Amino acid sequence: MASFEVIGGNKLKGDIYPQGAKNEALQILCAVLLTAEPVTISNIPDIRDVNKLIELLRDLGVHVEQLTPDTYLFRADDINLDYLESEQFVELGRSIRGSVMIVGPLLARFGQAKMPKPGGDKIGRRRLDTHFAGLEKLGARFNYDTPDIFYSATADRLKGAYMLLDEASVTGTANILMGAVLAEGTTTIYNAACEPYIQQLCRMLIRMGAKISGVGSNLLVIEGVEKLQGTEHVMLPDMIEIGSFMGLAAMTGSEITIKNCRIPELGLIPETFQRLGVKMEFRGDDIYIPEQDHYEVDTYIDGSILNISDHTWPGLTPDLLSVALVTATQAKGTVLIHQKMFESRLFFVDKLIDMGAQIILCDPHRATVIGQNNQIPLRGIRMTSPDIRAGVALLIAALSAEGRSIIDNVEQIDRGYQNIDGRLNAIGAQIRRI
Template structure:
């Protein structure tokens, strides 16, 4: 396994361009299975999870052509359904969380799909119930083989249905939408996710010929069509990476400009960092973060301690809470971080405590951070990256810390962040891949 050696305590400076959105890519790439016509997608991030999904599509028989460093053309006119019964497919599906996104399009277009329980981060329970319950309401019949292999099929076309989702799952909503666009009749999805990535998927499907109304709300209405055509699509910049760079600038006292951010799609992210006392300036579609010696956490109007928590869109994405927690360790003041969705995502704070941070882990979902106000800098240690988001949070901590840190298992970071060591080195960071 690879490691990063980080020499911290250095201010960075310069401009950085965020990669394409990882969470959007996993949905958009699977949508190419809905048509036999070419689909061109640009701003695709060159990261492990996305590359493994592209490899899976290619092995399923999708024609894949790389047009430039971030642009691919896909054509699913000869999908090999027999490949889904091979040991190779099972191994690929188990290793990649994004493999779950083939369920909706495969069932919708080909009438069947099978899938082993997908892999991915060990951040707590991530049930697939919303996916399967929604697809079953459209007419899919689910069979469970053992504890972790699923088969779903339908006789003829899927049919439209009304459903009220028990959770506003982004990937669950996406799978149901991709199942419904080719179904017979009208599908109504209430309590649908409405994240920008889901909006991007719906807009792409509409360009392909789908009939979807309510995009951007939690009530989607889909009139099924006979077939979809090809299209071109450009993905949004990754909001998680943008937030990570804001946190990095604050922790290291750096002056950084983040380019081409699509600020209107960032939701609460800029204001959440402002609550930590971080100064941001919008310059067109760029975000400028000046070098700050200190930043102070807000309190509520009555003086009580600020709580920052995750929520479904338009609430704060859970993927940024690890970074926000790290940034708070060097702020002035105290904040309660409440991670509602995943019960294991805060279990990296022991490493921050070993670095000198003052954190009380209240329970699996909540941690209280007492900021050090830059008076006592973190110090370098050897640590292991447990998941994508905790991994980049630990990298930010190491870059702000005094001395040498080693971060092991950086393959987790590579799953979600494109050439992160090279891009940060260009800003003046000292990172060496071992």
């Protein structure tokens, strides 16, 4: 298990380039299974979860060729479905959330699919009912092996259907969509998720010959086609990483420019950090964050306490609440952080409390943060990273803290942040991988 030794208190200065989006990459990589023709994908982040999915695809028989450090060519013209029976598949599939999205494409193209219970962050219940219910509506038959938590599914050619999803699941929408593009007839997905990840997947599928309308909305209408062709795709910058850098800049009083952000795709993210008091300027497609010794939380028009909560897109992504929370610890003012989607994502605040932050965990979903206006700095401690976003929030806390911190289990951070120690050290951080 790797750890970071962090010497806090340094101000950072310079430009930082966001990596390609992790959650988009996991969808897009699964989509290469929908065609036997070559698909070239660029701006692929070099992170653990994505590398594991690429390995899984390679083991499944996809021809994988790395053209440049972030560009790969994939050709799924010789798929070996027997691999789905192997121990190796179960192990790899179990270690990442994204593996669940091979089911839709495999069912659509080969009429069968299997998968173990997918991995990903342990941040609360992560049910898959929406995926299965949607694919069943398209005609798939699922079998659940309860003791081993292994799912298998078969289908004749999938048939288009109308469905109203019980929740706007991100990976669920992607899975059903990838089934529907090759189904016979029309599929309507209402209450579809519409995150930029899904929009990007739709655009890619359309370039491959799929017929999809309603992109960007929660009503997708898909006319199934017989066959899809190859394409080229470029991943968006990772909006969660961009938000993480905003919080980092504020907490460490740093002057940084986040380059090439695709600002129109960031939704409420900039505004959320602005309401926490983080000043920023949009310079073309870059976001410039000036050095700030103090930042002050906004209140509502009637003077009441700011509440930052997650919501399905175009609301604020739940993946940034841990960073918003840590940012609030040194702001001037009080904030209520309300994590509605996941019930086990706020427990990491006990580590921030040990560092000296003023936080009341009201219940598993809500924490009140009383900001210290940079008057009492956090102090370095030893801690463990429980999940990707809590991990990066703890890293930000450690970088702002007085003294030395050790963060254990940084593999969690590596799941989603590419060479984060190297990139932050390049602009003045002191992080050592031990």
